[in-house]
Amino acid sequence: MCLGIPGQITAITNPARLMAMAEVSGVRREVNVACVVGHDLNALVGQWVLIHVGFAMSLIDEAEAAATLLALRDLGEAQEALDQMHAADLALQ
């Protein structure tokens, strides 16, 4: 819960709600980008972000994303985050 997980923004899904699709370790998850958006929402596409409980909280570069993901894998936190995203998909049904 405390550690963010890196993801790459692939598309803007709902400009009014500042929602975008992110790819996180091969899993697609809609995230809120309010905290990282600049003047142009579409400029986020392709960017790497650190995602906390469904919110992109910080722009990071690709090398930082890769290093963070490795550390999270070591800690078991990457899997935990992915499991939680999966659990949440089930909870919505």
Next chain:
Amino acid sequence: MKYATEFRDPTAARALLAAIAARADQIGATRAKPLNIMEICGGHTHSIFRYGLDKLIHEGVEFIHGPGCPVCVLPMARVDECVDIAEQPGVILCTFGDAMRVPGHRKSLMQAKAAGSDIRIVYSPLDALELARRNPLRQVVFFGLGFETTTPATALSIQQADRENLANFSVFCNHITVPEPIRALLQDPDMRLDGFIGPGHVSMVIGIHPYDFIANDFHKPIVVAGFEPTDLLQSVLMLLTQIAEGRAAVENQYARVVPEHGNPVSLAAIADVYERRPSFEWRGLGEIDHSGLRIRPRYAAFDAEEKFGIGYAAHSRNVPEIPGCACGSVMMGKLKPPQCPQFGTGCTPDMPLGALMVSSEGACAAYWHYAGVRAAPV
């Protein structure tokens, strides 16, 4: 499982360990008279154990595990209040998975779910918002807990619910803040702390200046750190360098993610939605002034405490914890987990007595999982 062999950059780690050792010797730190360095964030505790840094580092540096696991510092009474809300007719209670197994006096959320309450594990408060949209006839309550890393997420979700007039969405707010318990620890005459490793992702939101009082008022150094092993070692070296030079300052080892002034959008959302409670109870630490947040009257429609009349202190506070459990002392860094009489006997991850054994970020769980499988020296 492999440990130190997985160090991303063993050469860098070895060089840092050597530099730390030289500084520790220069300061005169020994096993008998160590420098007590507190890592505040539970993620750092986890990382220190995962990589065996406590064993690899010079024996004059002692890691003291701080109260930075939000689930661990949650008093039982708050779990009880949450169960009470979940048991109201028509309620869907949404929570992060970490909170499910934290014991309450009557039951944990997991036990409440087994008994028929509609409790759902979500990844994000956005999932709770979506549930509220899809279930207009149900009351959807999000159990908001965590430090400043998760606070913006619930604040932005409440603002979104307000824009959509999502009247069946509310938040049971248990958000807490990092700087205030540090102040409480520094004021505790029993604690002897020489420096702090500051939380990385919390600081990404709040910046580094909320820690200024640590350096200015208490003359202790603090270095905000990332959670990779070399980040942690580098931050320890920065702390020891300050100590050796007789300085106390707030420094930022994690500047690649942590902006000096934090994230303005997050801070604005927090300020708009939340105000400080006069005081808030922390498990093991007791009441700490201004350390908890509540929802402002402007957003009362989304405040589960208002909606259900079940709020902070609905249950009598300071209810005694389990006899013989040392959660409080471990939380404050006064005892190491194995010094708790319940550790490994009455209390294990399968049958936890305290939250420190439940959460992956809890110090007891970290000791338990990594006991005996420590790194060989690099």
